[in-house]
Amino acid sequence: MRKLSVFNNISLDGYFTDAKGDMSWAHKQDAEWQDFTAGNARGGGVMLFGRVTYDLMAGFWPTPMAMQSLPEVATAMNKAEKIVFSRRMDKAAWNNTRLVKDDIAGTVAKLKAESGDGMVIFGSGTIVAQLTEAGLIDEFQIALSPIVLGGGRTMFEGVATRPTLKRTEARTFANGAVFLRYETVR
Numbered sequence: 001m002r003k004l005s006v007f008n009n010i011s012l013d014g015y016f017t018d019a020k021g022d023m024s025w026a027h028k029q030d031a032e033w034q035d036f037t038a039g040n041a042r043g044g045g046v047m048l049f050g051r052v053t054y055d056l057m058a059g060f061w062p063t064p065m066a067m068q069s070l071p072e073v074a075t076a077m078n079k080a081e082k083i084v085f086s087r088r089m090d091k092a093a094w095n096n097t098r099l100v101k102d103d104i105a106g107t108v109a110k111l112k113a114e115s116g117d118g119m120v121i122f123g124s125g126t127i128v129a130q131l132t133e134a135g136l137i138d139e140f141q142i143a144l145s146p147i148v149l150g151g152g153r154t155m156f157e158g159v160a161t162r163p164t165l166k167r168t169e170a171r172t173f174a175n176g177a178v179f180l181r182y183e184t185v186r
Contacts, residue, residue: 002111003118004048005139006128007040008155012144015152016125021052023123025147030175038072044080045117048108051086053123058094083111085127105134112136128155132163139183140165146176 008016009026017023028034049057057077060066066074082097085104092099100107108131111119121128121137131137132155169181 002046002114002116003138004108004112004121004131004136005118005141006121006137006155007141007143008121008123008128009143009145010155011147011149011152013148013150014154015149016123016155017153018149019151021153023056025149026143026145028145028173028175028177030173032173033175033177034070036173036179038070044076046081046083046111046119047077048119048121048124048127049082049084050124050127051084051089054082054084054086054092054094054097057122058092058097062094081117083107085124104130105136108136109134125153125155125157129157129159132156132159133161135161135163135184137163137184139168139181142180142182144178144180 009023010016011018011025016026018025061074061077066077078095080096082092082094083100084092084097085100085107087101089099089101104127108119121131128137164185165182166185167180168183169179171179173179
């Protein structure tokens with residue numbers, strides 16, 4: 001059975017995007033953080049996205065600039081299997097991407113029941129909220145950034161359930177970020 005994780009950067013006041021939908025504040029350029037993200041990229045697995053996050057990722061990782069600035073991460077991102085959930089898209093052009101137009105929770109439940117590599121959601125707050133509500137997320141990986149945005153979107157808008165979580169890892173970085181890993185207790 002596959003495991004479903006979420007990896008998101010969160011501001012100190014709990015937002016993963018600012019009020020304009022921008023996530024550039026989460027980019028950290030120091031060597032320690034770059035090594036950490038490169039290590040995560042080597043982990044493999046299937047990446048799940050909503051349309052907005054997919055468009056951002058597909059607009060950067062296949063570019064020469066991505067290969068020049070973060071070659072190890074870009075190679076892993078481009079090679080990985082990807083699924084984008086969108087009712088509006090007609091096709092997904094990024095290498096190794098499958099488009100799913102409906103029944104997000106049902107599709108993810110079927111994928112989780114299969115054998116294979118784990119799955120991870122990046123960004124995609126609407127998808128995170130829907131799958132949290134459906135009880136399908138096994139692990140939350142949060143990079144808490146020392147910034148206050150004053151407004152924006154949380155990953156859990158509209159979630160009425162309260163999953164029980166157990167912290168399994170905490171790591172601090174010199175740039176002020178704190179990485180937190182929580183498993184869902186079932």
